[in-house]
Amino acid sequence: QVQLVESGGGLVQAGGSLRLSCAASGRTISNYAHAMGWFRQAPGKEREFVGAISGSGSSTYYADSVKGRFTISRDNAKNTVYLQMNSLQPEDTAVYYCAVRSGTTVRVTSYDYSYWGQGTQVTVSS
DSSP states (O other): OEEEEEEOOEEEETTOOEEEEEEEEESOHHHHTOOEEEEEEOTTSOOEEEEEEOSSSSOEEEOTTTTTTEEEEEETTTTEEEEEEOSOOGGGOEEEEEEEOSSSSOOOSGGGOOEEOOOEEEEEEO
């Protein structure tokens, strides 16, 4: 069992930045080198993939909509994964979720992930 808690969301103006954190507890991600993903869900829309990082942290993958603006990193010593979001736009407004999967490689579909956080709201004003 893994528990995930996101933090760092908030209200920011277009062009601004935020850094989200996802802290894991329970079976630690460092011990099992689980891949981690970030997803988001805007009102009235389906949950969509944002990006993911491999268990070792050596590989990342991003959705086209955030590529070049968002960066995922992880600190396995702290059992924490980060999502640095730059050049935020109103269309980035959503609830952001982190998730962990049992494997070590990145995946882009939500059903590949076993445990989810409760989400953190990101609102970008124009």
